[in-house]
Amino acid sequence: MTNLEKFFLGGFKTWECSHDLVGYLKSIVSNFQETTTVIELGCGSGLPGLELNKHRRFHVDFQDFNREVVEQTGKQLKSKEENYNNRMFFGDWGDLVNVIPSKHYDIILTSETIYNIGNYRKLVQLFDHCLTAQGLIYLAAKVYYFGVQGGVRQFEEFINKTGLFNTRVVRVIDANVKREILEIKRSNC
Numbered sequence: 001m002t003n004l005e006k007f008f009l010g011g012f013k014t015w016e017c018s019h020d021l022v023g024y025l026k027s028i029v030s031n032f033q034e035t036t037t038v039i040e041l042g043c044g045s046g047l048p049g050l051e052l053n054k055h056r057r058f059h060v061d062f063q064d065f066n067r068e069v070v071e072q073t074g075k076q077l078k079s080k081e082e083n084y085n086n087r088m089f090f091g092d093w094g095d096l097v098n099v100i101p102s103k104h105y106d107i108i109l110t111s112e113t114i115y116n117i118g119n120y121r122k123l124v125q126l127f128d129h130c131l132t133a134q135g136l137i138y139l140a141a142k143v144y145y146f147g148v149q150g151g152v153r154q155f156e157e158f159i160n161k162t163g164l165f166n167t168r169v170v171r172v173i174d175a176n177v178k179r180e181i182l183e184i185k186r187s188n189c
Contacts, residue, residue: 017111017140017179021048024138024171024181025109029055036106039063039130041093041123042113046073048138049109053077053086061105063089063096093122097129105130111140115150120158127184128164137165137184142177152180163187 025048036058040049043062050073052058064070070088077086089100108131113123127137144151156167165184173179 015044015112016173016175016177017142017181018044018047020171020173020179020181021109021111021138021140022051024140025051032057032107035059037061037104037132038107038109039089039100039105040109041126042110043073044069044112046076048111048140049073050076052107052109058107059085061087061089063100065092066090093119093126096126100126100130102129103132106132106135108135108137110137112142114139114141114152114155115145115148117148117150117154117158120150120155124159124162124164131186133186134189135186137182138170139182139184140179141182142179144178152182156182159184 029052034057038049038052038058038060039062040046040060041063043049043064046062049060049062053060062070062073064073067090070090074086074088089096091099108127110123114120131137139155141152141155143153159165159167164187166187167182167184169180170183171181
């Protein structure tokens, strides 16, 4: 991976959808009263996970492809004295089913991770591996990623074909580049 690819694809840039997801989480945080386990997949700077980590009832773990990215997120947690035994995972989604606990997380957060349709299968497999039976996934993304063919509709089509999950749009950000937040649940719920 070149330095430019590392910067843009490797989690070193904070994209708009992370901020969108933070705003949405602030609006629903009071809905979760019990201790809730959370993982942010493809965390980058980890803004959504860091937002929930401010509340003691959330135990938040972080994952990114690059080790350096999750180490930086860990430093942010320690500097804010908000580290409540957070775990940091790094690596390719396809390899993480052997590392991340099975059926452990009540909430999965992810933003700007569906730009590459070639990664959809690995991401959905990891969702299925990590999410508890009644868990929720919040995915923030652009409706269409120009030049790479991914986007919200393409991802919804892919995930619905698996029969594992149902999706619904919970927030629309009507900007120059339209963005949405999906809530995803297991189809048997």
